[in-house]
Amino acid sequence: MSHHHHFYINGQWIPPSEQRLIKVINPAMEEAVATIAAGGPADVDQAVAAARQAFSTYSQASREDRLDLLTRIITIYRRRSDELAEAISAEMGAPLAFARERHVPAGLGHLQRAVEILKTYQFDEMINATMITREPIGVCGLITPWNWPLNQIACKVGPALAAGCTMVLKPSEVAPLSALIFAEILHEADVPAGVFNVINGDGPHVGQALAGHPDVDMISFTGSTRAGTLVAKAAADTVKRVHQELGGKSPNILLEDADVEVAVTHGVRACFANSGQSCNAPTRLLVPFDRQDEVAAIAKRIAEETIVGDPRSPSTTIGPVVSQIQFTRIQNLIKAGIEEGATLVAGGPGRPTGLDRGYYVQPTVFANVRNDMSIAQEEIFGPVLSILPYRDEEDAIRIANDTVYGLSSYVTSGDLERARRVARRIRAGMVHLNGSRGDTAAAFGGYKRSGNGREWGRFGFEEFLETKSMFGYLAQPS
Structure with missing residues (x-):
């Protein structure tokens, strides 16, 4: 019944x-x-x-x-x-x-x-x-x-x-x-x-x-x-x-000694998972200035490999976002990213090709994002990734903390002790080190407006x- x-x-x-x-x-x-x-x-x-x-x-x-x-x-x-x-x-x-x-x-x-x-x-x-x-x-x-x-x-x-x-x-x-x-x-x-x-x-x-x-x-x-x-x-x-x-706007810091291929692949997939509808998604990817082109190319490939489609199809990677309200909000923020000067690497406004019905969003990647842009400050809650270049470790930590949110964060380094040191300086309730998963025995929650x-x-x-x-x-x- x-x-x-x-x-x-x-x-x-x-x-x-x-x-x-x-x-x-x-x-x-x-x-x-x-x-x-x-x-x-x-x-x-x-x-x-x-x-x-x-x-x-x-x-x-x-x-x-x-x-x-x-x-x-x-x-x-x-x-x-x-x-x-x-x-x-x-x-x-x-x-x-x-x-x-x-x-x-x-x-x-x-x-x-x-x-x-x-x-x-x-x-x-x-x-x-x-x-x-x-x-x-x-x-x-x-x-x-x-x-x-x-x-x-x-x-x-x-x-x-x-x-x-x-x-x-x-x-x-x-x-x-x-x-x-x-x-x-x-x-x-x-x-x-x-x-x-x-x-x-x-x-x-x-x-x-x-x-x-x-x-x-x-x-x-x-x-x-x-x-x-x-x-x-x-x-x-x-x-x-x-x-x-x-809410959250989680930074994902890739230090210069990280394995970029592994870290970017993991980070982009985590950002897009559940159609980007996770409060702890790593939506701000912070990378060294001289590695941004390399990172953007990997992120573009992952975005294009992501299959958006029918939730009942075994081949589908991500389905639609939840509602017309969410779809419209995400589309407006993607357009804002373009208007504010970010470089569109993959995706963009509109539904994916061949999907004329359903609240489907193209997996979208922006590069050359400044942290004062709308796509870097607002919780988009869709499959949209912002790549932000930084000058050095201090600059990365400053950008990571420059948000009203403080739910989750991510740090990847070839040196675990260095990753630990950076993690202690991030104003967030959670930090994932080197791609680690969450642990339900630990604490889930955030600082500030999270x-x-x-x-x-x-x-x-x-x-x-x-x-x-x-x-x-x-x-x-x-």
Whole structure:
């Protein structure tokens, strides 16, 4: 049975308070593949009340009970992985193979990490005669984006369940279908009524009501910096904890002793992956002045080898971007790059040849980019790479840090110690050294306007905990 026109509240699928529908558009076809119910403040009130009531019991659930629940969720998630991949491909355009190999496993990995952490986490700690205990923060509002839907849902829901919190999830209305399957998975896993609730809808009607709700203790938001600012303002009046994972404009520094062929190939492919729709994508490629032509030639070749097309085709490298709004924004920024004087190396405005329908963007490479250009400062969120030349190491570090963002960064050098030294000077929450991959046991999050707080691993788990000091827990000698 389809639950597209229902919300999951207090352990049941129920109709919305008002009959409003939102179309879910398949970006490869520019056609609706589903409609979903659109919620409002009354639905938020109902879901928050269910979560508040459930918190009194679930917060006291034993470690073993929480582990059993997460283990059941993982088992059912695995069984429904093909459905999840199909939903992601249809709702946000990821190639089906990429959805199966990257999107679905990313969500699974966070659930597994939550289990691993919960097994051994020490909630109590004695300091002198004081007991320091860590308790679940309460009712959590979770607002997630469309670009990595399952990854962002699971990296919030997994640790929240492990910590003993209850929650209301508002997935992106652009890509909500995988979230509904996720809710079905939790229902089948016998999540206690009210612990996990889902309301679909847009930011003004649901997101703002959730962020400002007096009975919500924490908001965990992933999305644009603009939307994150609105969430923080809505949350301010009730002084709730606000956790934000926002935008990025990540520098990728190639030092002169790097293996240029390997590093550029890796960096360009990482920039284009997921159609460039990743907040931590290495979109600013910083290279020595005298190597720029060599780098541009490699980047051009990789761009031209990238196959843009039908997400269901096995040969497709990247699919469309998610929506007409995103497509138009990306096209405007590509045009701005040309108008502001950057050298167009590959791609450019318009759809790739032979693709007349769908929000497809040509893999685009610019060289001779200055860091004050729009394409170097704005988060494009499409398959667009900017190559910025630098004079020396100090100049590279200056350019890397000359941004309002500070999410991720990348440094490649033939000397690992040198790469480490440069990494310590970059104002970002993450640095990938010599092409290294991320680690879900580590901390994910940024500096500056890339947000606050951390996700992944123990660091993300602790965001859902409050710290209490019980003085005199041990009897003092008289």
